[in-house]
Amino acid sequence: MSAVSKCHVNIVRSVAISPDNSSVVVGLHGAEVIELNIKDGSQPREINLKGHTTALYALAAHPKQSIYVTTGDDAMLRVWDVRKRCVARSLKLELAARAVTFSSDGSFLVIGHGPTQTGSKRNAKKQKHAKEGSFTI
Secondary structure, X not given: OOHHHHHHHOOEEEEEEOOOOOEEEEEEOOOOEEEEXXXXXXXXXXXXXXXXXXXXXXXXXXXXXXXXXXXXXXXXXXXXXXXXXXXXXXXXXOOOEEEEEXXXXXXXXXXXXXXXXXXXXXXXXXXXXXXXXXXXX
């Protein structure tokens, strides 16, 4: 299956370009992360065999190191080692996250928190977490 058709099967939630401009990483709603080689057009490679358990919403590439971070509805922040294609570290967050980015020098990481989907949208709980809509550095 090509990268384009795979992305259409799943909803694209986030994209990031590697610091060396050699690849683009795509985070999909189904918690998959695929990598596309920009230079030679090679097929996507699955980065995570074991990763998020629910929807992935945010992905960011470190500006200087070969790592990416992802987060989403499972309230887990995962640091991926691009070379080894595995999770290097993970951190449980207080609530789900909808955005993540590194500072330009890579010394800070900012996480934007959002609502956690609990069941179907029709049955979603109306109670808001106190930190929903906040961000963490």
